[in-house]
Amino acid sequence: MASSLLIVEDDLTFSTMLKTWLKKKGFEVETASTQARARKLLAEQPFDLILSDLRLPDKDGMTLLSWLREQSNQVPFIIMTGYAEIQSAVKAIKEGATDYISKPVQPDELLKKIKEAINTEHASAEEEEAGISQQNFLEGESEAAHQLYNYVNLVAPTQMSVLINGASGTGKEYVAHRIHRLSKRAGKPFIAIDCGSIPKDLAASEFFGHVKGSFTGAFNDKVGAFEEANGGTLFLDEIGNLSYEVQVQLLRALQERRIRRIGSSKEIEVDVRLISATNENLKEAIAKGNFREDLYHRINEFTLYMPSLKERKDDILLFANFFLDQANKELDRNLIGFDQEACEALQNYPWPGNLRQLKNTVKRATLVAQGEFISPRDLGEDFNNAGLADIPACADEPLLLHNEEHEKQRILQALQHTNNNKSKAAILLGIDRKTLYNKLKLYNIPQ
Numbered sequence: 001m002a003s004s005l006l007i008v009e010d011d012l013t014f015s016t017m018l019k020t021w022l023k024k025k026g027f028e029v030e031t032a033s034t035q036a037r038a039r040k041l042l043a044e045q046p047f048d049l050i051l052s053d054l055r056l057p058d059k060d061g062m063t064l065l066s067w068l069r070e071q072s073n074q075v076p077f078i079i080m081t082g083y084a085e086i087q088s089a090v091k092a093i094k095e096g097a098t099d100y101i102s103k104p105v106q107p108d109e110l111l112k113k114i115k116e117a118i119n120t121e122h123a124s125a126e127e128e129e130a131g132i133s134q135q136n137f138l139e140g141e142s143e144a145a146h147q148l149y150n151y152v153n154l155v156a157p158t159q160m161s162v163l164i165n166g167a168s169g170t171g172k173e174y175v176a177h178r179i180h181r182l183s184k185r186a187g188k189p190f191i192a193i194d195c196g197s198i199p200k201d202l203a204a205s206e207f208f209g210h211v212k213g214s215f216t217g218a219f220n221d222k223v224g225a226f227e228e229a230n231g232g233t234l235f236l237d238e239i240g241n242l243s244y245e246v247q248v249q250l251l252r253a254l255q256e257r258r259i260r261r262i263g264s265s266k267e268i269e270v271d272v273r274l275i276s277a278t279n280e281n282l283k284e285a286i287a288k289g290n291f292r293e294d295l296y297h298r299i300n301e302f303t304l305y306m307p308s309l310k311e312r313k314d315d316i317l318l319f320a321n322f323f324l325d326q327a328n329k330e331l332d333r334n335l336i337g338f339d340q341e342a343c344e345a346l347q348n349y350p351w352p353g354n355l356r357q358l359k360n361t362v363k364r365a366t367l368v369a370q371g372e373f374i375s376p377r378d379l380g381e382d383f384n385n386a387g388l389a390d391i392p393a394c395a396d397e398p399l400l401l402h403n404e405e406h407e408k409q410r411i412l413q414a415l416q417h418t419n420n421n422k423s424k425a426a427i428l429l430g431i432d433r434k435t436l437y438n439k440l441k442l443y444n445i446p447q
C-alpha cells in the first residue's frame with residue numbers, strides 16, 4: 001500500500017511541485033497551507049509522515065509538532081527549514097522531529113529522508129520490543145545531563161566513531177541507541193555485541209561470521225555482526241575485554257571496511273558506524289599492553305563521559321518518578337509518588353549501581369509499598385538506615401582501581417567504618433557488592 005504524506009507548506013508553488021513529484025514516486029499526498037488546515041486533515045485521517053515547513057502563516061511547524069506529540073501521536077515528522085544551522089535542526093530533533101531538511105530542498109535527499117523516516121518507524125517497533133524506545137528514555141535536567149546530550153546531539157549526525165566511557169549502569173547502551181536514532185543511519189540496523197560475554201574463541205565468528213565446516217561446531221553458515229549492521233551502527237559493549245588477536249582483526253576490518261567470514265576467501269564490503277563502550281580506563285590498559293593503541297584511536301574519534309548518578313544529583317528524583325511510572329504500568333499498580341523522607345533518602349544515597357540500581361530499587365518499592373506513596377521502608381534496608389549518613393564521607397571519592405595498595409587500604413577502612421557490613425562498605429566505596437567480594441579475595445582480606 002502506498003504511504004501517505006502530508007505536506008504543510010504555505011508556498012503553494014513549491015508544495016504543488018513537491019506533491020506532483022512525490023506522487024510520481026508512488027506516495028499518496030495531501031497538502032495544507034496553514035497549521036489549522038493541517039490539524040483538520042490530521043483529525044480526519046492518519047498519515048505515514050508529515051513534511052512541514054518551519055515557518056507557517058499561523059503558527060510555526062514546531063507548534064504543530066508539539067501538538068502531535070502531546071497527543072502521543074508519534075507520526076514521523078520532517079521539518080523543512082531555510083536555516084541550515086545546526087541549532088534549529090537540533091532543536092527540532094530534541095522536540096521530537098524525526099529529521100530535518102534545509103531549503104532549497106534537494107529532491108533525492110528528501111526522498112532518502114522520507115524513506116528512512118518511514119523505515120525508522122518499523123525499526124523503532126523492534127527497539128520497543130528490546131525495551132528501548134523514545135517513551136522509556138529520559139535525558140534529565142542536571143548540568144551534567146545537559147552537557148552530555150549537547151555532545152550527543154552534536155556527534156550523532158556525523159560519521160565519527162564514538163567511545164562511551166562510564167561506570168556500570170550509567171546508561172551507556174541507552175546513549176548508544178540514542179546516537180543511532182539521531183543519526184542518518186536510524187532506519188538501518190543497530191547491532192549490539194557484549195564483548196564481555198562472548199567466549200574468546202567465538203569472538204571472531206561473532207564479528208565476521210563463518211562458513212559451515214570452517215571449525216568444529218560450525219554446523220551452518222553464520223552472518224557476523226559487521227554484516228548484520230551493514231549500513232547501520234555496531235555497538236561494542238565492554239570493548240576492553242577483547243583479546244589482543246581479535247583487536248587486530250577488528251582494526252583491520254575498520255580500516256579496510258571489508259571483512260571475510262571465517263573459512264571464506266570472499267571479501268565483503270561493509271559500511272558500519274562504530275560505537276563502543278567501556279567502564280575501564282583504556283589508557284591504562286594500553287600502558288599495560290592489554291589494549292592496542294592504534295585500535296583505541298580508531299574507535300575513539302569522539303569520547304563521551306557518562307556521569308555517575310552521584311554526579312547528576314538533580315536528576316535522581318526525575319528518574320525515580322520516571323521509573324515509578326514505568327513500574328506502575330508494568331506491575332499494574334497505581335502509586336502516586338515518594339513521600340518526603342523517601343525523596344531525601346533517594347537523594348542522599350551514593351548509587352554505586354547508577355541508573356540500573358535506581359530502576360531496580362524503584363521497581364521493588366512499587367511492588368511492596370502498602371500506601372499510596374513510597375516510603376524509605378519500601379526502598380529497602382540501605383535506605384532505612386540512618387547509620388549510613390553518619391559514616392565519614394569517603395564515598396565522595398570513588399574507589400581508585402589502579403593503585404592496589406591504596407585500594408586495599410580503602411577497603412579495610414570502609415569495612416572498619418561499617419563494622420564489617422559488606423553491603424554498606426560496598427556503598428561507601430562506590431562499587432557493587434559482587435565487586436567487593438572479588439576484591440576481598442584478591443587482597444586476601446578475611447571475610
Ligand SMILES: Nc1ncnc2c1ncn2[C@@H]1O[C@H](COP(=O)(O)OP(=O)(O)OP(=O)(O)O)[C@@H](O)[C@H]1O
Pocket residue numbers: 136137138139166167168169170171172173174175237277279355356359
Ligand atoms: N536515559 C535513560 N532513560 C531511561 N532509562 C535509562 C536511561 N539510561 C539508562 N536507563 C536504565 O538503566 C539501565 C542501565 O542502562 P544501560 O544498560 O544503558 O547501562 P550501561 O552503562 O550500558 O551498563 P553496563 O555497563 O552494565 O552494560 C537500563 O536498562 C535502563 O533501564
